[in-house]
Amino acid sequence: MNFRTLNFAKKENQILKKENRFIQPRVLNSSQRPVAVIDNKRVVNLTSNNYLALADDPYVKQKAISAIKKYGAGTAAVRTIIGTMDIHLELEKKFAAFKRAEAAILFQSGFTSNVAVCQSLMSSEEDLLISDELNHASIIDGSRLAKSPRKIYRHKDMAHLKEILESAEARKARRKLIVTDGVFSMDGDIAPLDEIHKLARKYDAILMVDDAHASGVIGKQGRGTVNHFGLDGKVEIQIGTLSKAFAAVGGYAATTRELRDYLGSVARPFLFSSSQPPSVAATCIAVLEILLKKPQTLKCLWENTAFFKEELKKAGFDTGESETPITPIMVGDSEKAVRFSKELFNEGVFALSICYPTVPRGKERLRTIVTAGHTIKDLEFAVEKFRKVGRKLSII
Numbered sequence: 536m537n538f539r540t541l542n543f544a545k546k547e548n549q550i551l552k553k554e555n556r557f558i559q560p561r562v563l564n565s566s567q568r569p570v571a572v573i574d575n576k577r578v579v580n581l582t583s584n585n586y587l588a589l590a591d592d593p594y595v596k597q598k599a600i601s602a603i604k605k606y607g608a609g610t611a612a613v614r615t616i617i618g619t620m621d622i623h624l625e626l627e628k629k630f631a632a633f634k635r636a637e638a639a640i641l642f643q644s645g646f647t648s649n650v651a652v653c654q655s656l657m658s659s660e661e662d663l664l665i666s667d668e669l670n671h672a673s674i675i676d677g678s679r680l681a682k683s684p685r686k687i688y689r690h691k692d693m694a695h696l697k698e699i700l701e702s703a704e705a706r707k708a709r710r711k712l713i714v715t716d717g718v719f720s721m722d723g724d725i726a727p728l729d730e731i732h733k734l735a736r737k738y739d740a741i742l743m744v745d746d747a748h749a750s751g752v753i754g755k756q757g758r759g760t761v762n763h764f765g766l767d768g769k770v771e772i773q774i775g776t777l778s779k780a781f782a783a784v785g786g787y788a789a790t791t792r793e794l795r796d797y798l799g800s801v802a803r804p805f806l807f808s809s810s811q812p813p814s815v816a817a818t819c820i821a822v823l824e825i826l827l828k829k830p831q832t833l834k835c836l837w838e839n840t841a842f843f844k845e846e847l848k849k850a851g852f853d854t855g856e857s858e859t860p861i862t863p864i865m866v867g868d869s870e871k872a873v874r875f876s877k878e879l880f881n882e883g884v885f886a887l888s889i890c891y892p893t894v895p896r897g898k899e900r901l902r903t904i905v906t907a908g909h910t911i912k913d914l915e916f917a918v919e920k921f922r923k924v925g926r927k928l929s930i931i
């Protein structure tokens with residue numbers, strides 16, 4: 536096909552290629568699992584968010600299949616028309632209990648959950664949204680769709696957050712919303728939620744935590760950062776995703792009954808985009824069951840995390856500030872990071888390179904996530920390859 540009107544795409548792509556920003560994703564030829572077939576090659580997979588290794592779990596799959604048999608493949612309606620099935624409500628109830636909140640509301644993704652809440656709560660120019668500079672793209676887009684102005688504080692800088700809360704603009708705001716990732720997705724560090732919570736109470740701001748990388752990962756039984764800091768019941772809004780540890784796709788907000796019902800009446804993604812296939816709800820119910828009944832799964836994730844980080848450090852790599860299973864391996868140069876990833880792949884290990892603008896220049900890296908399903912042998916194999924290629928490229 537040849538359209539003169541679309542000639543710009545070729546030029547834009549050339550620019551992206553020059554800047555190492557042109558994306559051609561690798562392709563899975565198997566399920567998402569710790570050792571997967573990617574681009575027709577068997578590799579140790581250190582790149583997915585399949586924290587609990589449940590995406591390919593026989594019990595979880597069986598539950599999803601049963602839901603398809605009972606409820607069909609899809610809902611063919613938005614929640615507010617006739618897309619609410621009893622299994623969606625069952626999952627909302629279970630997520631509310633898991634997050635020790637009164638109620639929860641499902642959205643189509645973690646991304647739309649953030650958009651839904653930011654846009655619904657920050658509905659006037661008199662409101663103020665206050666956001667950590669390293670928050671996820673969906674929070675940034677949510678704040679762009681909000682009517683309120685926004686203020687950005689330096690990453691985890693509590694003095695800066697306090698300064699913003701004390702500003703004239705904040706003092707005269709109708710509503711203030713502080714938004715933070717619970718676990719930051721590129722560095723794997725944890726937000727100082729205890730301190731943020733204190734400031735939120737002192738300055739009368741609503742607190743919203745996006746626990747996409749924390750739910751099913753940290754806190755007791757994987758309940759998230761709020762639980763990790765002993766703040767159960769004390770944070771207004773907890774966002775979660777069904778797309779990472781929960782191995783399906785979707786998102787939710789756990790909050791009060793009143794706010795849940797308000798979001799269910801005004802949040803645009805809820806009103807204008809269809810509900811999840813019932814198999815998604817069944818998948819997540821099964822994952823929750825495993826989290827609550829089989830503590831071994833979460834324990835494995837953390838044992839693997841500790842082992843892998845330790846071995847990488849012993850090999851001499853800089854693994855940044857991570858406190859979670861997200862472990863960056865700092866490289867500091869785009870071309871080198873891309874080459875590191877490619878050569879590792881040839882050796883049988885998949886770890887994706889992350890370059891500018893996803894991370895600042897000079898902070899280019901490989902980003903790895905171990906799962907509960909990796910064996911010590913898989914991880915030893917990976918570290919040996921990291922060492923081999925790392926030496927070759929003078930990274931260690």
Ligand SMILES: *Cc1c(COP(=O)(O)O)cnc(C)c1O
Pocket residue numbers: 644645646647649671673716720745746747748776777778779784785786
């Ligand atoms: C992955 C992620 C999201 C998006 O979740 P999806 O369910 O994949 O849309 C939102 N916030 C954070 C912090 C994330 O890491």
